[in-house]
Amino acid sequence: MASSAQTDALAQEIPPWASSRGVLFSLIGLGLLVRLGWAASVFLNPDEALHYLLSLQPDLRATYHATLTTAHPPLYIVLLHYWGYLGSSELFLRLPSVLAGTGFCWMLYYWLKRVTNQTTALLGLMLLLFSPALTLVSTELRQYALLLFFCASALYWLDRSMADNSPAMMLASALFLWLALLTHYSALLFAFTLGIYGLLGMGSSNIRARTPPSIAVLWSATQVVALAITAILFKTHISKIRSRGMPTAIADSYLRGSIFHPAEDHLASFVFRTTIRLFHYLFSQETVGIVGLLLFGAAIYWLARTRIQFHHGRSSPQLAFLLGFPLLTNCLAAIGGFYPYGGNRHNSYLTIFVLPAIAIAHLDRACNGSELASHLQPVPRAYRTIHWPLGPEPEANASGHQLASARRPARRIHSHR
Numbered sequence: 001m002a003s004s005a006q007t008d009a010l011a012q013e014i015p016p017w018a019s020s021r022g023v024l025f026s027l028i029g030l031g032l033l034v035r036l037g038w039a040a041s042v043f044l045n046p047d048e049a050l051h052y053l054l055s056l057q058p059d060l061r062a063t064y065h066a067t068l069t070t071a072h073p074p075l076y077i078v079l080l081h082y083w084g085y086l087g088s089s090e091l092f093l094r095l096p097s098v099l100a101g102t103g104f105c106w107m108l109y110y111w112l113k114r115v116t117n118q119t120t121a122l123l124g125l126m127l128l129l130f131s132p133a134l135t136l137v138s139t140e141l142r143q144y145a146l147l148l149f150f151c152a153s154a155l156y157w158l159d160r161s162m163a164d165n166s167p168a169m170m171l172a173s174a175l176f177l178w179l180a181l182l183t184h185y186s187a188l189l190f191a192f193t194l195g196i197y198g199l200l201g202m203g204s205s206n207i208r209a210r211t212p213p214s215i216a217v218l219w220s221a222t223q224v225v226a227l228a229i230t231a232i233l234f235k236t237h238i239s240k241i242r243s244r245g246m247p248t249a250i251a252d253s254y255l256r257g258s259i260f261h262p263a264e265d266h267l268a269s270f271v272f273r274t275t276i277r278l279f280h281y282l283f284s285q286e287t288v289g290i291v292g293l294l295l296f297g298a299a300i301y302w303l304a305r306t307r308i309q310f311h312h313g314r315s316s317p318q319l320a321f322l323l324g325f326p327l328l329t330n331c332l333a334a335i336g337g338f339y340p341y342g343g344n345r346h347n348s349y350l351t352i353f354v355l356p357a358i359a360i361a362h363l364d365r366a367c368n369g370s371e372l373a374s375h376l377q378p379v380p381r382a383y384r385t386i387h388w389p390l391g392p393e394p395e396a397n398a399s400g401h402q403l404a405s406a407r408r409p410a411r412r413i414h415s416h417r
Contacts, residue, residue, distance in 0.1 A: 101138020
């Protein structure tokens with residue numbers, strides 16, 4: 001546990017502008033305007049047009065059956081079916097995605113603020129609002145913006161429910177998780193990580209000591225429902241598209257570089273290449289992507305080695321697991337041929353973990369004054385070199401190196417709300 005002097009030192013790291021609500025709302029407003037401007041300036045691409053055409057059915061039953069021809073769960077196209085009754089312009093049709101994409105940044109900001117402090121949360125918010133990849137998926141007639149909002153909300157309310165012993169918040173977390181599962185199949189990987197994260201929380205002595213058994217029982221019940229939803233989706237949709245060979249056709253076409261092919265790919269080079277592509281995709285610029293990867297690795301390494309106890313009962317190793325495990329899971333899924341991994345929209349859900357980790361990297365300096373801070377300096381300069389307006393998803397080809405930091409004693413970080 002940190003001394004009061006260490007806690008005060010961390011509090012002094014928060015500059016006045018980081019606590020200003022005007023700065024917060026200005027950033028949110030600017031991010032929303034960027035998304036609205038992009039959504040209003042381009043026509044529907046072929047995939048967006050297909051989603052819209054599938055939603056143009058006479059009734060709910062026909063709309064649901066139309067969704068069975070796609071590689072996605074039914075929720076988004078069903079929502080689009082009813083949203084289309086209110087308007088049909090490109091901007092209006094994209095408005096749910098714009099609002100959900102902006103709301104996703106807002107929810108993850110509040111989660112990061114609870115986990116760490118105001119400065120870290122604001123750094124994370126800036127990364128989320130102005131990531132070219134996130135801006136693009138937040139303006140498309142696709143599932144990804146809603147998926148991100150549902151996943152971030154599920155994470156936020158899960159931690160809130162455990163910290164506040166609130167059944168209502170636990171149910172809110174579960175509801176958003178179920179909606180995510182019905183929106184996009186990458187939510188299966190997210191749900192797997194969130195389930196283990198929840199187990200770690202329930203097993204943590206700090207949380208277990210103040211959590212009534214009813215909360216654990218309720219959480220277990222919500223996981224059973226999530227498993228039931230997954231089983232229903234597998235029976236009614238996944239098994240059917242697999243029998244038609246749709247996943248194989250996709251893996252052998254435009255997602256070929258994101259799926260491991262044992263006869264063609266070397267395992268180590270595949271992992272390295274696709275990880276580089278992921279970070280290149282998030283930042284749309286090779287140099288910034290490499291810097292982001294280094295900072296992400298440094299943050300996971302620092303969180304895993306230290307024993308910080310955060311105010312809501314989570315430990316730094318638990319956060320290291322939450323932020324790092326999804327990339328490992330997704331990579332293993334790509335190696336097994338189940339789900340793509342690399343620089344494409346299918347991995348946009350990984351921003352929930354990658355960008356907050358990059359923001360958390362500065363805490364090493366705040367707590368210890370270490371040399372990790374020197375590696376943060378290239379970020380503002382490099383970030384200005386991102387290519388705008390947004391273009392196609394990039395292919396990265398670069399190399400990186402590993403950062404290391406010294407072992408440090410346990411300490412406690414309090415967020416400043």
